[in-house]
Amino acid sequence: MPAATTTELERLLDDDVPHGDLTTEALGIGGEAGVMDFFARDPMVLALAEDAAAILRLCGCEVEQLASSGERLAAGAPILRAHGAASGLLRGWKVAQTLIEIWSGVATATREIVEAARAVSPGIAIACTRKNTPGTKRFAVAAVKAGGAVMHRLGLSETILVFGEHRAFLDEPLAATVARLRSAAPEKKLITEVAAIDTALAAAEAGFDVLQLEKFTPPDVATLIQRLAATPHHPVIAVAGGVNASNAAAYAQAGAQVLVTSSPYMAKPRDVQVKIRRDTK
Amino acid sequence: MPAATTTELERLLDDDVPHGDLTTEALGIGGEAGVMDFFARDPMVLALAEDAAAILRLCGCEVEQLASSGERLAAGAPILRAHGAASGLLRGWKVAQTLIEIWSGVATATREIVEAARAVSPGIAIACTRKNTPGTKRFAVAAVKAGGAVMHRLGLSETILVFGEHRAFLDEPLAATVARLRSAAPEKKLITEVAAIDTALAAAEAGFDVLQLEKFTPPDVATLIQRLAATPHHPVIAVAGGVNASNAAAYAQAGAQVLVTSSPYMAKPRDVQVKIRRDTK
Amino acid sequence: MPAATTTELERLLDDDVPHGDLTTEALGIGGEAGVMDFFARDPMVLALAEDAAAILRLCGCEVEQLASSGERLAAGAPILRAHGAASGLLRGWKVAQTLIEIWSGVATATREIVEAARAVSPGIAIACTRKNTPGTKRFAVAAVKAGGAVMHRLGLSETILVFGEHRAFLDEPLAATVARLRSAAPEKKLITEVAAIDTALAAAEAGFDVLQLEKFTPPDVATLIQRLAATPHHPVIAVAGGVNASNAAAYAQAGAQVLVTSSPYMAKPRDVQVKIRRDTK
Amino acid sequence: MPAATTTELERLLDDDVPHGDLTTEALGIGGEAGVMDFFARDPMVLALAEDAAAILRLCGCEVEQLASSGERLAAGAPILRAHGAASGLLRGWKVAQTLIEIWSGVATATREIVEAARAVSPGIAIACTRKNTPGTKRFAVAAVKAGGAVMHRLGLSETILVFGEHRAFLDEPLAATVARLRSAAPEKKLITEVAAIDTALAAAEAGFDVLQLEKFTPPDVATLIQRLAATPHHPVIAVAGGVNASNAAAYAQAGAQVLVTSSPYMAKPRDVQVKIRRDTK
Amino acid sequence: MPAATTTELERLLDDDVPHGDLTTEALGIGGEAGVMDFFARDPMVLALAEDAAAILRLCGCEVEQLASSGERLAAGAPILRAHGAASGLLRGWKVAQTLIEIWSGVATATREIVEAARAVSPGIAIACTRKNTPGTKRFAVAAVKAGGAVMHRLGLSETILVFGEHRAFLDEPLAATVARLRSAAPEKKLITEVAAIDTALAAAEAGFDVLQLEKFTPPDVATLIQRLAATPHHPVIAVAGGVNASNAAAYAQAGAQVLVTSSPYMAKPRDVQVKIRRDTK
Amino acid sequence: MPAATTTELERLLDDDVPHGDLTTEALGIGGEAGVMDFFARDPMVLALAEDAAAILRLCGCEVEQLASSGERLAAGAPILRAHGAASGLLRGWKVAQTLIEIWSGVATATREIVEAARAVSPGIAIACTRKNTPGTKRFAVAAVKAGGAVMHRLGLSETILVFGEHRAFLDEPLAATVARLRSAAPEKKLITEVAAIDTALAAAEAGFDVLQLEKFTPPDVATLIQRLAATPHHPVIAVAGGVNASNAAAYAQAGAQVLVTSSPYMAKPRDVQVKIRRDTK
Secondary structure, eight states: OOOOOOOHHHHHHHHOOOOHHHHHHTTTTTTTTEEEEOOOOOOOEEOOOHHHHHHHHHHHOOOEEOOOOTEEOOOEEEEEEEEEHHHHHHHHHHHHHHHHHHHHHHHHHHHHHHHHHHHHHHHHHHEEEESTTTOOOHHHHHHOOOOOOSSOOOSSSSSSOOHHHHHHTTTTTTTHHHHHHHOOOSOOEEEEEEEEEHHHHHHHHOOOOOOESSSHHHHHHHHHHHHHSSSSSOOOOESSOOOOTTTTHHHHHHSSSEEOOOGGOOOOOOEEEEEEOOOOO | SSSSSSHHHHHHHHHOBBOHHHHHHHHHOOTEEEEEEEEESSSSEESSSHHHHHHHHHHHHHEEEEEEEEEEEEETTTEEEEEEHHHHHHHHHHHHHHHHHHHHHHHHHHHHHHHHHHHHOOOOEEEEEEEEEEHHHHHHHHHHHHOOESSSSSSSSOEEEEOHHHHHHHSSSSSHHHHHHHOOOSSSSSEEOSHHHHHHHHHEEEEEEETEEEEEOOHHHHHHHHHHHHOOOOEEEEESOOOTTTTHHHHHHOSEEEEEEEEGGGOOOOEEEEEEEEEOO | OOOSSSHEEEEEEEHBBBBBBBBHHHTTOOEEEEEEEEEEEOOOOSHHHHHHHHHHHTTTOOEEEEEEEEOEETTTTTEEEEEEEEHHHHHHHHHHHHHHHHHHHHHHHHHHHHHHHHHHHHHHEEOSOOOOOOOOOHHHHHHHHHHTEEESSSSSSOOOOOOOHHTOOOOHHHHHHHHHHHOOOOSOOOEEEEEEHHHHHHHHTTTOOOEEEESOOOOHHHHHHHHHHHOOOOOOEEEEEEEEETTTTHHHHHHHEEEEEEEEOOOOOOEEEEEEEOOOO | OOSSSSHHHHHHHHHOBBTOOOOHHHHOOSSEEEEEEEEEESSSOOOOOOHHHHHHHHHEEEEEEEEEEEOOEETTTTEEEEEEEEEHHHHHHHHHHHHHHHHHHHHHHHHHHHHHHHOOTTTTTTEEEEESOTOOOOHHHHHHHHHOOOSSOOOSOOOEOOOOOHTOOOOHHHHHHHHHHHHEEEEEETTEOSHHHHHHHHHHHHHSEEEESSSHHHHHHHHHHHHHHHHOOOEEEEESSOOTTTTTHHHHHHHHSEEEEOGGGOOOOOOOOEEEEEEOO | OOSSHEEEEHHHHHHHTTTTTHHHHHHTTSEEEEEEEEEEOOOOOSSSHHHHHHHHHTTTTTEEEEEETTTOOOOOOOOEEEEEEHHHHHHHHHHHHHHHHHHHHHHHHHHHHHHHHHHHTTTEEEEEESSOOOOOOOHHHHHHHHHTTTSSOOOSSSSEEOOOOHHHOOOHHHHHHHHHHHHOOOSSSSEEEEHHHHHHHHHHHHSSSSEEEESSOHHHHHHHHHHHHSOOOEEEEEEEESTTTTOOOHHHHHHHEEEOOGGGGGOOOHHHHHHHEEOOO | OSSSSHHHHHHHHHHHHBBOOHHHHHHOOOTTTTEEEEEEESSEESSSHHHHHHHHHHTTTTEEOOOTOOOOOOOOOOOOOOEEHHHHHHHHHHHHHHHHHHHHHHHHHHHHHHHHHHOTTTTTTTEOSSSTTTOOOOHHHHHHHTTTEEEEEHHHHHHOOOOOHHHHHOOHHHHHHHHHHHHHHSSSSSSEEEOOOOHHHHHHHHHHEEEEEEEEOOHHHHHHHHHHTTTSSEEEEEESHHHTTTHHHHHHHHHHHHHEEEEGGGOOOOOOOEEEEEEOO
């Protein structure tokens, strides 16, 4: 299933081709039969391939899906093949290609962090933030999942995450805050961001379920975990702020249970090679 | 003016906060008065600041716009200040911040190429491709313009650009193609992508107005221009494929009149610092 | 702030008045100045009053908001007053009125359960299901919150809730399922629906954070809690299936921490009295 | 044919499952083949079954429609069967089920009034008001029709219905109003709401085509009809305000030709039983 | 009030200016202050002026509305004046101008028919068909009303109009059809299209409320009315098919009570003169 | 391929049939099988036939497309045949018919100008303006292309066209303007509107690529071309303002290379005859 609705996929196409393909029409080649192949140019974790296929189907093409989102592809591996009129192939080409390229970049970078961390700590979770490009959440979530991670939070409506920016409006002991939140949201874990070991310990003591450690070094993470071990409080330890593939293993080693990261959203797109030729059959 | 419509800005907010801000509601702090300031953490060319302000206004805040899209900001420079209920500030915060961060990254990277090239060749144009993240064209175009560049093409409906993928469906001399296109689109420049000096010369002779040189080295660009000088054909020379801030000057020096690039879309976001505090006035 | 976007409120109006108000136009009275008052006819917990006001503002009226969503109103209490042309008042009247009536019905019924339960157990939470009329989630969530409850889940994307229908596709010990879920969703509570005391105990032992007891009687709830007290497992106890205002206290008394209910969605609308008169000032 | 457009049905699904089904994905069961059956748990007049089937098809399922909207079903009667991947079945399940449950409740309650009234007066019409939940008109109209009734008015744009609220802005004899309306809307029946026998007689004499009697008792209806019989005016007699299944026969007996009612919108949903199992074929 | 929603007006602008005004931006004049005046170049009945003003306001301009839709304007009469940045004025200019020009053409042509007919028969109604350009109903209805006419029907959902195309699927006496329709739609007039005097008489006898005479000559209309006068049946007589300003009086003279016409939709646009100048204040 | 998206076509249908087809439902004939044929009543150049077919498919009909948009049809030629339930045929009938009628009118009028001009000057281009009815650009562009013309500009975002209204905000020599535009938009032709021979010559000398001659007579066009021949400047000569089928040949004869026209948008619709009958097979 594509991640996006038909309405959304039509909108993507429409953004790029609102009033027909001027070049193809001026050349008068739209009616020729053609074949278009998508290949991975570099190794990649594939994402949004089902949406790309759906876009080409909206252009009137028949599409064979040759690989699925979430698969790791070697360089040269086929992704999909589309048959159809040149008008359809040339219309959907770049939108379909770009969609796969950009989001496979995100999926690949996500997978890199997942694998780096799980090599050290098999049960660790990687959670991507909501700092995707505004307007692309549908695709961002799909790419994150293709990469093997989860969403830290989809938005503001479904999680309890207390920042310093919230505490600026509060005048009460932390434990009072936790008690109020527990009653207000008994089916949610209570998460709070902390920026130092002492505040982390205080948050644990106050009863938060998850501590999101902001810009802790791996040694600080280890220290915190050691100190928590001596207490009756065993919150989930999530680290955030600057987590990426190069330090994921160190954080995993330090004992973090969740790595929260925005870094995959900055990944370079992965190249998809496209070959278009006349269909001579 | 924001680049996006009210409907689109509402959709961005809705993607992030479809059913209220659970944490703020559970904390019961929504009614407190607050002030939120956005600053450039690093130097940046600002983009989408008007859209960010419009988002905060949709959240019920009063916003002072302290810098405009397209401006170059020093580290620490103020961008905007919003006054309003904590519920409104906390609701619009991240969407507004992320919008500026990501697209100011694109604008800043664009500006870097523009300045590198214009230092050598003041009249050169930088044109960004349509390889932006699908679904974000509105913002991509605004960021490209904020960076000082133009769009190479908005999509397929408004330019004539002949690729090899089109020629695969044609069996005629290039001059015949040009003649047909000239008659079909007399108000458009005819552009074609070429991948070698010989095909470039042939395309010039056939009458194309703009040659888009795909992955030429700067010396090859210079050679082509020298060889064209000896002919009656003087097409606009655009270079594409791997153009970025590090080679823009070399291409400009070689005589290119247009640099076509997708590289700004891969830019790292520029950090925006956000400070939220109670409004004690 | 209204719960709905401008686009959505325009759509509500448009559903009712797509091409003008035929009667008012045929009568030729649209230009007369008028005043429209909304009152609670019966006692109610008010909901969606801000959206109703926004609808009337879209009709060109000036609106004074005289009560806020979430407030308990006595019979006869004023809700809002709108001034404007008869065309605007008569256009927005019924949509605004019906919106308040239906969702205040839901808010009032929600509040009734909340109060019945909290009289016995002050920290208990009432959580409404997602069985609202499809297409009305925005309003349903707002009404539930106005009534003092929370949403059990907004939909399928943000909670882990294992039903028997999921287990039909699984062949593994429950503890293995929990271990996999814990790793996949470390920032979420793991919830499962159980229909008997034994399966509830097994689910607790397997490690679920929340047991959603399906159609348990209050005595069965008490029995379960007593039996859990003898174990090291202390999941949150949520009851679901037939919970309503008449049995909420009993479930609270039995020790449930969360009452999950769809019953407020079946509430009768609360009457809003509307008076329209010429504006003689 | 579904009552709703594809765009609308996608929106319903999207409201419930904007970013995938977290539980099913975390369990890793999405790819298993399954079968889902919908049955009427209680007797019902079925509504929106075609839309429910269309929703499941949007989820990638194959659906056999086993009963049609408008049909009266006995308890246990099959409604539809869907085959597909567990991911698709579990995704569409609740939205499809809730859509049928709520609107079959409306259709069943509508049918009850229709049958009560027609048992006495076979040609009588039941007309439902526009007081449906804002935003659900498409479904409300379909359910009303499935129940055997008609819409009193779809909205303000297509009928002439004069309320006291209009007359507050008029200063002219009623006959003058009728003359102006007749000329303005010669292809429409002129309807007016009246609240007493005298005003009803006056409205008839002024020339209205339909009298909508607001909160008349059945004896008052009979009295009015008797008194009208002695005049040359024979408007259609519609009764409104408190009409429901328990008094429909009495109003029919009294001679009303149209029963205008909002009561079906307050009907309890009709339970649909859903069974999901592995597809072992 | 504009006839269109904000969402729709944004869409109109977006159709024309999806990614900024390239010429104005390239010229670098967007920030200059300007004034733009709209005048009627020829006499016209104005339409959609409120929507045009709303479009200019969406472009950031301040607008003085100098004439209202429905007004008859002499050549040279002012319509509106907008102040704002050149970027805003030049952005909204043509969409606002074209909207007024095209729909004032329709309103003017409508008014011509209304006046021709009413000169002869003051109480006659002019009803425009639904044969407007698909996708423009909102504007078409507004222009028809500005011209002084009504809509014959808004669409298929709110009127009973029996064509021969319906009768092709029926095998019953016309009176049986009328009886069934009467019971199904007691609050609607029953309309049928007839193409000859005999079938018109039969339809009247069967009980239709309105006869829509398809392509009758005025003498045939008169003959029919004369023959009906000798019967107890007095349906409303509407004429359709080729009705326009040149024959409207003749049809009115012949006794028609409603003239149904599509001809205004083919009217030539009315020229609006636009003057733009620097704002030198 | 239809020109419009599914979403748009659903919206067209919805505009006309938001809540079902009241007449067909009241008659109870919806389930009858029928056949509907569309024929050209008069000769026409067909347009939007693929969209009409898609609309009928959305109504559940099977459609055979018997002619393609862009084809010239003789009177009586078949366009399409639809099989399906009467409910589907009657639902889509008028929207599909009107769509073809109106836009085939535009295509036919466009073709007339194309043929008149090309009879004299085979390589001449006809370019239609953006003065289509706001909200119908998708269809207008498709009809213009079906007629054999091109779009002069799709909107403001993709062409450089300098009007006097722009020059009102400029204080510089024309050559300076051209130099700035050339640098800003090196891949675009620079177009300017001129209203007299002298200003045309000045614009050519300043370096514009295309002169759009506003309301020149054919002799003036010829004179200008003659005078330009004596200069080194050879801009494309486009004529605009009052161009239509009766003067197209004269302008072509005078040497214009592009005829810019809005006149096809005012064309009368071309009649499509629709026959609906029971399907007796």
